[in-house]
Amino acid sequence: MNTQTNAEVQHYLDRMREALADLPATEVGEIMDDAGAHVVEVAEEMGEEFSLAALTDRLGTPHAYAQELRAAAGYPSPAAVDVPTGSRPTILARFALWSLVAGTVMAFASGMSGGDSEELTLLIGLCAVAATVLVFRQSALMPEIERLPETAALTDGLRRLEQGDTQRVLASLRTFQPVWWLGRALLIGSVALMSYRYEPAALLVLALGVLSLVAGPKARTDRRWLWISLPATGAALGVLLLILGSLASQLDAPSPVQASYNPQPSTPDNIYVFDKDGKPLTDVHLYDENGQPLETPWYGCDGRSSGEDNRYPRPRVVHDENGCREIPGVPPFAIVLPTPNLTTTVPPASTVPSGSAAPTTPPSTPTPSAQAPAPTTVTPVTPTG
Amino acid sequence: MDTSQLLKGVLDLAVLAVLRKEDGYGYDVLRRLRQGGLDGVGDASVYGTLRRLYNAGLLTSYVVPSEEGPHRKYYSLNEPGRTRLLESGKTWKSFAQALDDLLGEGA
Structure with a gap:
């Protein structure tokens, strides 16, 4: 065989x-x-x-x-078997099952986000850990969990899935399970080292990685190990997707040129408008060629957006030793309008009426022509010849 | 008539009967039953029946290592088993006789 x-x-x-x-x-x-x-x-x-x-x-x-x-x-x-024990409260069983489900989903999500932890993540993580401790310490809990209607629905669905054509695929995938168990532990370990390096969560994640090695083969016969195996699988798949995603985006967009295809033109945070004398204008409303207001969001000192409008300039938000202030209207700089523009465009209009250059030119032209014959008449050479 | 329903009631007796002359492991017992004409008997039912008879103390078992495949657990009738076989055999015979009489020539 x-x-x-x-x-x-x-x-x-x-x-x-x-x-x-x-x-x-x-x-x-x-x-x-x-x-x-x-x-x-x-x-x-x-x-x-x-x-x-x-x-x-x-x-x-x-x-x-x-x-x-x-x-x-x-x-x-x-x-x-239900009959004698069915009346027992199954709150703990339910808690354990749903903590497993939530923990797996959460592990997947935080794996995909590279291990960003928020309050909710932490809470679900704690629930999952508590549930794991529960199923391992309370031996009576597993049969109780198996009798939950939602467990029956879940396993029924899985069984149906296993009977179709997927059966063959699943069976062949099962051969690679040990490889996956090892890869899973490595993926989780890498998250622990890269994302949580100096946080206590690193220990938790590392422990999950190490335990997942044991949990894989154990879970086949002892369902309690699913409480470690499934979240580990979720986390590892999340990390895998994250890595594949970042690889794919590196391959897809090797140069920043593609960024310019962004259909939404980037708008500056603020716009200052000056008149021809260099005087700053306030309360200017800006529109594009289609008559659409050029709106940008604006965030005040409270960090909240005031909504979008197209009135510029926006108040300037300044953080200094006095805290945060909003300074309306005035630009934080002065401008000098470029002078070369003046000299190239202005001359035809402005030099003609100005009188400063005029006196030098008129005398110069008549003088040489009028005085030219004079030297010949004055020449003293004629009396000698 | 669905023979599987009939089988349910007499599978104990049938299994005890095929083990009377010779010990056998599960698959052996299954083959003997099928060769004997009970081809509707389910694989798992035979194994379940063997377990039940064993748990009831009517069978003893021993393991024979096999070189080519998994080792085999042989079952053999013990004294309570033989006694049960005799009793159940008598019950069956009178039951079958009664039913034969009821059916008469009609069947």
């Missing part, structure tokens, strides 16, 4: 053992000796044609097999 077959047979036997879990442990051991050998033998007979589906076809689902065996052996059916 190859390892693949082994794993699937083992899976079948595990499910069967689960369905008998409420019986005394020695009895379960005896049954599994007998019926387990039978399942293995049937699987061996199938040889090449073996598949979990074929096995289920021949023997029924592990659950059905166990039920038939129970009925023939005269054991009380698990539902019948």
Whole structure:
């Protein structure tokens, strides 16, 4: 029998053992000796044609097999056990179950957020820890949890899921379970070291990582270990998604160029408007080319947004030794309007009327032309010739 | 008529009967029952019945290691088991006789 077959047979036997879990442990051991050998033998007979589906076809689902065996052996059916203990308060059981569910979801979420802890996370985390301690210390709690209607609904759903085509996929995935257990512990350990380095939470997360190593194989036969295994899986999946997500975004957007495709143009926090003399204007309303007000949110000293409007400049929020102040209107700087613009645009209009340059030009032109013949008349050369 | 309902009542007797001559492990017992004509018998029912008879003190068991597969747990009839087989056998025979008479020639 190859390892693949082994794993699937083992899976079948595990499910069967689960369905008998409420019986005394020695009895379960005896049954599994007998019926387990039978399942293995049937699987061996199938040889090449073996598949979990074929096995289920021949023997029924592990659950059905166990039920038939129970009925023939005269054991009380698990539902019948309800009667004497059903009236007991199941608040603790309910707490344990829902803490497990919430803890798993929370572990996934905080794994994905890279371990950001908030009050709610902390609270759920504490509940999950308390629930784990509870199920391990109170042995009577597990059967109680199994009898909760929500547990029945959950396991029913899972069982239905396992019977379809997914059965084959699940069975093949199960082969890699030990690898996953190791990877899970490493992922959780990395969170403990990277996110919570100096916080007490690091110890908690590290403990979860180490315990998850044990919890994986244990949870197959002892459901109590699910209280460690499931949150560990949630956290590890969250971290995995976080890592894959950041890898994908690095691959997708290698350059910041793509950031410019943002359809929402970035608006500055504040806008100061000056008139032509460099005097700051206040209470200016700004609109874009479509007549839409250019609105930006504004946060005052109380940290709350005043809502969006398009009146600028916004009051300036200044933090100094006196605390926080809101200074209305006035820009924190003065401007000098650029002068080169004046000289290039102004000359044609301004130089003509100005009189300063005019006196030098008019005398220069007539003087040389009028005085040119003069030297010839004055020349003393003519009397000698 | 649904034989599975009939089987439920007589499976104890059938299992005791096939173990009378020779000890057997679960799959053995199942094969003997099927070869004997009870082909509707369910695998798990046989194992459950073996457990019940064992817990009732009618069977003893011993384990035989197997080289090629998992080790096998053999069951054998003990004295209370043989006594039970005799009693139950008598009950069955008179029951079957009564039913035969009721049916008469009609069946």
